[in-house]
Amino acid sequence: MHISRSIEILVGFFVAIGFVAMFFLSMEVSNLSSANGDEGYDVTARFENVGSLKARAPVAMAGVTVGRITSIKLDPDSFEAIVTMNIEAQYDKLPFDTNASILTAGLLGEQYVGLEPGGEEEVLMEGSELELTQSALVLEQIIGQFLFNNESE
Amino acid sequence: MLNYFQQLGVTSLGIFERLGRSSLFFVNILLSIPGVIVRPRLLIAQIYSVGVLSFSLILISGLFVGMVIALQGFYTLSDFGAEGMLGVMVAASLVRELGPVVSALLFAGRAGSALTAEIGLMKTTEQLSGMEMMAVDPIARIVTPRFLAGLISMPLLATVFSAIGILGGYFIGVGLLGIDEGGYWSQMQAKIDFNQDIINGLIKSVIFGWLVTWIAVFEGYDAIPTSEGVSRATTRTVVHSAFVILLVDFILTALMFGDI
Numbered sequence: 001m002h003i004s005r006s007i008e009i010l011v012g013f014f015v016a017i018g019f020v021a022m023f024f025l026s027m028e029v030s031n032l033s034s035a036n037g038d039e040g041y042d043v044t045a046r047f048e049n050v051g052s053l054k055a056r057a058p059v060a061m062a063g064v065t066v067g068r069i070t071s072i073k074l075d076p077d078s079f080e081a082i083v084t085m086n087i088e089a090q091y092d093k094l095p096f097d098t099n100a101s102i103l104t105a106g107l108l109g110e111q112y113v114g115l116e117p118g119g120e121e122e123v124l125m126e127g128s129e130l131e132l133t134q135s136a137l138v139l140e141q142i143i144g145q146f147l148f149n150n151e152s153e
Numbered sequence: 154m155l156n157y158f159q160q161l162g163v164t165s166l167g168i169f170e171r172l173g174r175s176s177l178f179f180v181n182i183l184l185s186i187p188g189v190i191v192r193p194r195l196l197i198a199q200i201y202s203v204g205v206l207s208f209s210l211i212l213i214s215g216l217f218v219g220m221v222i223a224l225q226g227f228y229t230l231s232d233f234g235a236e237g238m239l240g241v242m243v244a245a246s247l248v249r250e251l252g253p254v255v256s257a258l259l260f261a262g263r264a265g266s267a268l269t270a271e272i273g274l275m276k277t278t279e280q281l282s283g284m285e286m287m288a289v290d291p292i293a294r295i296v297t298p299r300f301l302a303g304l305i306s307m308p309l310l311a312t313v314f315s316a317i318g319i320l321g322g323y324f325i326g327v328g329l330l331g332i333d334e335g336g337y338w339s340q341m342q343a344k345i346d347f348n349q350d351i352i353n354g355l356i357k358s359v360i361f362g363w364l365v366t367w368i369a370v371f372e373g374y375d376a377i378p379t380s381e382g383v384s385r386a387t388t389r390t391v392v393h394s395a396f397v398i399l400l401v402d403f404i405l406t407a408l409m410f411g412d413i
Contacts, residue, residue: 018309
């Protein structure tokens with residue numbers, strides 16, 4: 001069976017376009033360009049209530065995403081939630097007394113962890129724990145408190 | 154009454170017979186793969202007829218599917234003031250589901266039916282038995298190159314489908330409906346995970362390519378060698394492929410994305 005050169009060229013184009021599309025999906029569409037693998041360092045924080053925070057939610061400081069949540073577990077002794085987050089390696093000068101709070105993006109948006117820098121000289125490292133945390137605001141509890149307060153007046 | 158039960162038994166035995174035959178046929182294909190790899194020209198010719206000729210169909214369908222999702226998604230999302238999530242919606246639905254599934258359905262209609270008709274007609278005109286006479290294995294020479302071509306082409310086509318669909322959604326969302334351009338891409342990059350979404354979509358398309366080409370070449374090889382038999386086999390290829398794609402897609406989705 002004879003195959004003309006033009007068919008081979010067309011097949012070459014086809015395969016090349018396929019790989020270009022794959023490259024486009026990985027670089028432009030997915031988080032591959034921003035995720036730098038296992039680099040960065042893990043810090044933990046304890047929260048009384050994480051609300052609807054999920055793994056892979058962003059960790060932001062001053063509105064800039066500096067990392068992602070890697071896991072959320074319950075401490076079986078203190079019944080607090082232990083949130084592990086991976087901070088990108090380039091942000092290695094966060095003060096040790098940085099404060100973490102669970103915030104909501106917009107009224108109905110998803111929850112993320114917001115970091116507020118502290119004033120200490122010492123910086124966060126792999127395995128550090130954030131001491132100052134603020135739990136998620138659960139809307140039902142706030143409404144409940146509001147109704148209860150109104151009732152008692 | 155007894156006839157009815159007899160009929161039931163004959164039908165179900167027939168189903169198992171075909172399943173067994175197609176599995177053995179698949180084993181034969183696998184055994185003849187090394188012979189095809191040393192002769193890549195056969196494979197290139199088949200990638201041309203299976204992949205390149207399906208390319209324009211995939212390109213146009215992908216573009217319009219992406220545009221329709223953007224248009225429909227915009228009206229729903231704008232009720233919640235969440236138009237910024239349009240890019241995520243278009244990309245997630247294309248990469249996870251519609252890219253692999255719709256391109257596999259189109260692939261079954263465009264390339265699968267052609268494969269069955271071609272191999273079935275070769276059988277009808279006794280070209281396959283002629284090859285056997287000349288001590289040429291028709292599976293290694295005819296079936297396996299087509300099977301491998303389908304397996305290679307399908308993931309490429311599905312990827313192109315998703316990519317062009319996302320560009321189509323961009324064209325409608327940003328160009329026509331006036332969504333912020335930066336939000337379209339940055340929300341997408343924040344939400345679409347490479348391992349979770351893109352690799353899983355790719356795995357799906359490889360599995361669909363395997364299933365569709367397996368069904369297509371088996372139906373052609375197993376067709377009753379008459380014109381009616383080939384026409385029935387071609388119909389069966391399209392119907393069975395569509396059914397299997399949708400069924401397997403549900404199972405794969407449940408396995409891959411069930412815990413999200």
